Amino acid sequence: MTASTAAPSRARKPRAGIRRGEALAGWTFSLPVLLILGLFMFVPVLMALWVSFSDWSGRGSPLSGNVNFVGFENYAAITVDGGLATRDFGTSLRNNAWYVLLVVPLQTALSLFLAVLVNRAVLRGRGAFRTAFYFPSVTSTVAIVVLWLFLFSASGVVNEILSWVGINGPNWFQDPNGIVHNALAGLGVTSGPAFLTENDFLGLSWWNWLAGPSVAMTALILMSVFTTSGTFMLLFLAALQNIGGDTQEAAMMDGANGWQRFWRVTLPQLKPTLFTVLTLGLIGCWQVFDQIYTGTQGGPGKTTVTPAWLSYSSAFLDQDWGRGAAIAFILFAIIVVFTLFQRWVLRDRPVSKRRAREYQVAAQHPEPARKEAVR
Amino acid sequence: MTGSTLDEARVLTQERAADSPRTVRQQRRRTRSRVPQVALYALLIVISLIYIYPFLVQVATSFKPDAEAAIDPVSLIPQTWTTAAYEQLFLRSDFPLWFANSAVVTIFVTLGRVFFCSLAGYALARLHFRGRGLVFAAVVAVMAVPPVTLLIPKFLVINQLGIYDSYAGMILPLLVDAAGVFIMKNFFESIPVSVEEQARMDGAGTFRVFWSVVLPMARPALITIIILSFQGSWNELSHFIVSTQSPELTTLTKGVASLASGQLSQGTQYPLKLAAALLMTIPVAVMFFIFQRRIMNASEGAVKE
Numbered sequence: 001m002t003a004s005t006a007a008p009s010r011a012r013k014p015r016a017g018i019r020r021g022e023a024l025a026g027w028t029f030s031l032p033v034l035l036i037l038g039l040f041m042f043v044p045v046l047m048a049l050w051v052s053f054s055d056w057s058g059r060g061s062p063l064s065g066n067v068n069f070v071g072f073e074n075y076a077a078i079t080v081d082g083g084l085a086t087r088d089f090g091t092s093l094r095n096n097a098w099y100v101l102l103v104v105p106l107q108t109a110l111s112l113f114l115a116v117l118v119n120r121a122v123l124r125g126r127g128a129f130r131t132a133f134y135f136p137s138v139t140s141t142v143a144i145v146v147l148w149l150f151l152f153s154a155s156g157v158v159n160e161i162l163s164w165v166g167i168n169g170p171n172w173f174q175d176p177n178g179i180v181h182n183a184l185a186g187l188g189v190t191s192g193p194a195f196l197t198e199n200d201f202l203g204l205s206w207w208n209w210l211a212g213p214s215v216a217m218t219a220l221i222l223m224s225v226f227t228t229s230g231t232f233m234l235l236f237l238a239a240l241q242n243i244g245g246d247t248q249e250a251a252m253m254d255g256a257n258g259w260q261r262f263w264r265v266t267l268p269q270l271k272p273t274l275f276t277v278l279t280l281g282l283i284g285c286w287q288v289f290d291q292i293y294t295g296t297q298g299g300p301g302k303t304t305v306t307p308a309w310l311s312y313s314s315a316f317l318d319q320d321w322g323r324g325a326a327i328a329f330i331l332f333a334i335i336v337v338f339t340l341f342q343r344w345v346l347r348d349r350p351v352s353k354r355r356a357r358e359y360q361v362a363a364q365h366p367e368p369a370r371k372e373a374v375r
Numbered sequence: 376m377t378g379s380t381l382d383e384a385r386v387l388t389q390e391r392a393a394d395s396p397r398t399v400r401q402q403r404r405r406t407r408s409r410v411p412q413v414a415l416y417a418l419l420i421v422i423s424l425i426y427i428y429p430f431l432v433q434v435a436t437s438f439k440p441d442a443e444a445a446i447d448p449v450s451l452i453p454q455t456w457t458t459a460a461y462e463q464l465f466l467r468s469d470f471p472l473w474f475a476n477s478a479v480v481t482i483f484v485t486l487g488r489v490f491f492c493s494l495a496g497y498a499l500a501r502l503h504f505r506g507r508g509l510v511f512a513a514v515v516a517v518m519a520v521p522p523v524t525l526l527i528p529k530f531l532v533i534n535q536l537g538i539y540d541s542y543a544g545m546i547l548p549l550l551v552d553a554a555g556v557f558i559m560k561n562f563f564e565s566i567p568v569s570v571e572e573q574a575r576m577d578g579a580g581t582f583r584v585f586w587s588v589v590l591p592m593a594r595p596a597l598i599t600i601i602i603l604s605f606q607g608s609w610n611e612l613s614h615f616i617v618s619t620q621s622p623e624l625t626t627l628t629k630g631v632a633s634l635a636s637g638q639l640s641q642g643t644q645y646p647l648k649l650a651a652a653l654l655m656t657i658p659v660a661v662m663f664f665i666f667q668r669r670i671m672n673a674s675e676g677a678v679k680e
Contacts, residue, residue, distance in 0.1 A: 025581035026504030033495040033551050034510065039536075040548035041517050044528030051531065061535060117419060124416075131667065132423040135430070138663045140610035142628045143652035146635045147433050150448070150645050157432060157448045226426070234670075287523035290612045294632040308523040315527050316617070325527050332524040 052325035062321070074322035078330070082203055085323060090202025090209075091302050092310045098213040099306070100285040103224045108277050111229040112270075115236035116262070130237075134230035141290040144227055149173060149295055152219045172219045176301030178211025179218055214303030220291050228284070232277045239273035240266070275346045279339055286335050307331040437461070437650035444645045460650040469622065470651060473630035477609060477655075480545055480626060484608040487550035489600050493593060495551075496559025497585050501571070511560070517553040523613065530617040544618040545626075549608055555600050562596035563589065595669075602666055606659055627655045 047062065055070045056062040078089040118129050136144065151157045152172035159169030184190075191197070192207030199206050213221060243266065251265045267274075289308040292298060298305040298313065305313075307327055315324025431451055436444050437460050439453040447454070464470040498504070499511050529548060530539075538544035566589075574588045590597075612628040619625070625633075631651045663670065 022502050022581065023504040026498045026502035026507060029494045029498035029502065029581075029585075030510050032491045033556055034513070036491075036547065036551040037513065037517050037553065040529060040532060041520065041525070044525060044532040045520075047531045047535070048528035051527070062531060063535070114422070117415070117422075120415075129419050129423055132426045134670075135660075135663070136426060138606065138659050139656045140612070140628055140659070142610075142612055142632050142635070143656045146631060146648050146652040147429055149635060150436065150649060151429060151432075153448075153643070153645075155445065155448065157429075160449045226429075230426075283521060287521050289523050289526075293612065293616065294635050297636065308526075311524075312526055312616075316530075321527065328524045328527055332521060335521050335524075 048325045048328065051321050052329055054322055056321050058315075058319045058321050070322065074326040075330070077323060078327060079202065084203075087203030088302065088305065088310060089307070089327065090204040092305045092307045093202065094204060094209050094211070095213065095217060095303060096286060096288060096306045099217060099221055099224075099288060100282065102213065102218075102221050103228075103285050104278065104281040106221075106225045107228045107232060107281055108274070110225060111232035111277065112236050112274075114229060114233045115240055116266075118233075119237060119240045130233075133233055136227045137230040139227075141227070142294050144223060145291055145294040148219065148223045170215045173216045173296060174300050175215035176299075176303045178214055178303075180210055180212030182212075182215070214300070216296055216300055217304050220288075220295070220304065223291065224285070224288075228281070232281070235273055235277055236270065239270050243269050271346070275342070278346070279342055282338050282342060283335055286331065286338070307334070433649045433653055437646050437653055439646055441644060441646060445643065448645075457646075460646040463647060464651055464654070469625065469630060470654075472623070473625050473627045474654075476624060477627040479542070480549070480611075481605060481608045483546045484549045485601055485604040487546070488552050488555050488604040489597055491551050492555035492600055493559045493590060493597065494585070495556045496561075497563050497589060499556070499560045500563035501568070501589075502581065514553045514556050518557065526613055526617050529614065533618050540619050540621050540624060542624070545615060545624065548618070549611065549614060552600075552604065552607070555603065558599060558603075559593070559596055562593055566592055598666065598669060602662065602670065605662055609659055631655055 051062050052074055053069055053071060054062060054067050055073075056067045060066075077083070077085045079086060114133050118126055118133070120126075123129075152159075154171040154174070156172075158172070162169040192205075192210075196207040196210070197205050201209065247265050247269070248261060251261045256264065287308055288306040289312065292304055292306055292309040293312070296304040298309055308331060311324045311327035311331065313324075314320045314327060432449070435451045435453055436448065438456050438458065439447075440455055440457050440459065443454060495510075495514075499507060499514075533539050533544045533548070536544075538547065570592070571584050571588055574584045579588070610628065611626075612632065615624075615626050615629050619629075631648075634648050634651055
C-alpha cells in the first residue's frame, strides 16, 4: 500500500480511471472518526496532562493565564507526602488490588467452567442454559447495583437464605471489616505483629494492606463475577468449538481420562482465549467506577474507594482537579503495566527439551489409534 | 433426559460401529454415563437458578408493598399485589423524562456509530491513501485507552468547547467508537472486492459504491455495531456524569443511580428502586432476545459432526 502511494504515477496508470480521487475519498471517509476521536480523546488527554501539573481550581478555563505550573506537586501529594491524600490513594489501591486479586481468577475459572458444561454436543436445553448465564451481562451496571443493594441488605434475600442454614449474615454494605482480618479474628488474632503494624506504604500500614477486601467490597466482587462470567463464557465457548474433536479423540485413545484431557489437551489449546479473558478482566477490574457511584460512594469507612472513584471525587466533589487528573494518569500507567506484564507471563516460551520429547511421543501415538478407530 | 442419553449412545455407536470388542465397553459406558448425566443436569439447573433467581425476585418485589418487601424479601409471589411503585415512577417522578433522554441519546449515538464506523472502516479496508496506516494505528491506540481514566479529560474539553450540559455534549463524544471501526474494517476486508470493481467500472463514485453496493452487503457487521452501540449508550453512566448536571438532561442510568443513593425517597423503598431498574433493563433485554442468535453465535449451528 505504502509502495503504491509512493510511486502513484507508474503503478496506478492502468487503473487511473477507477482509482481517481481515492486519496481524497479515503481522507473524507475517515475524517469524522479522526475529528471526534481527536477532539474527545487526544486533546482531552493533553489538557488533563497539563491540569495534572497545574493548580487549576475548576473555575474558568484551565488554559487561562492565572493557572500556574506546579511541577510534580499533585503527583507527590498522593504518593510521597504521607498526608491524607497519600493515605486515601494507598487505601484506594489496596481496595482495588484485592478486588482484582479475587475477581479475575474467579470470573475466569467460573466462565471456563460454565463454557465446558454447556459445550457438550448432546445437551438438552443448551440454548436456555447459555441464555441464563449470559443474561446478567446485558443489563447495565446501575440496574444490577440496585438489585444487589436489595439482595445484600441487612434483612435481604442473601441473609435470609443464609439464616436457613444457621448463618447470621453480615450487614453487607455497611460492614467495613476486611475479610482476611475477620478470618484471623476467628482464629483469635485481632492485632498484627509489630513488623506489620509499624511499617507502612503509601500511608497505610502493612497490616492494613493485608486486611483483605471489606465485607462491602466482597458483595461487589460477587456482583462482578456474576455479571461478567457470561460474556467470558461466550468467548471460551467460541474457542472450544474451534478446537477440533481430533485431539480429544486421540487423547481418549491414549487412555487419558476426562480430567487429564481437559488439563493436557483442551486447556493448552485455549491459551490465546485465556490470555484475552485475563487481560480484559484485569483491565476492566481496575476501572471500577459505576458500581461505586451508584452503590457505596466509597463507604463504608472508605473501603470501597477505588482509584477511578478517588480520581472523580477529588476533581468533581473536592474541586482538586490537579490531584484528580494525576490519579487518573497513575491509574492509566497501572493498567498498561499490568497488561504488559501479563503479556510477558503468558508469552509463547520455547519448548524445553523434556517437553519436546513428550510431544514427539504423543505425536506418534494418535496415528495408530485413529486407524484402530476407523477400522 | 433419557433422550439425551440415547443421543449420546447413538453418537458413540456411530463412532465405533462394527467393532465387537468395543461394544462391551460401550454397553458398560452407557449404563455408567447415566449417573454423571443426571448430575450434570442437576448442576446446570442449580447454577441457572442462581443466575435467574435475582431477576425473578426483582420482578416480584417491584409488585410488593414496601412493608412486605422488607419482611419477606425471598418469596416470588407477592401476598398483596400493588402497582404503586410503577404509578409513582410514571406519574409522580422524572422517570419518563429520563427514559426519553436515554432514548434520544441512544438513537443518535447508534445511527452515528453505524454511519461513521462503516465509512472509516471502508476507507481503512479498501481505499488507498497516504497515511492510512497511521489512521489505523491511531484507532487501535484509542481502543487501548481505559475509558474511566478519561472522565476528567473529557469534562475539560466539553467545558472548554461550551457544550457542557447540552445534548451536544452528551452525544458528540459518543458518536464514534474505535472498536466499531475495527469491526467494520475487518468485515469489509473479508468480502470479495470484485463487486465493487464492477460498480466502479460502471462509473459509480466512491461514496455511491460504498452506499449502494458495499453497505447493503455489510448487514451482519452492521447489526453487530447496532447491538454494541445500543447496549453501550443505553447503559452508559460515567460520560453523562461528567457532561451534564441539570435535571432536564438526566438519563436513565444517572436517574436510577440517584434513586439508589436515596434521593427522591424516604426509607428504603425497594419496590420503587427495583421497578425502575427493571424498566430500564427492558429495552436491552428486548434487543438481546431479538438478536439472541447472533449474540450467542458461538452456539447453534456450529456443532461439528
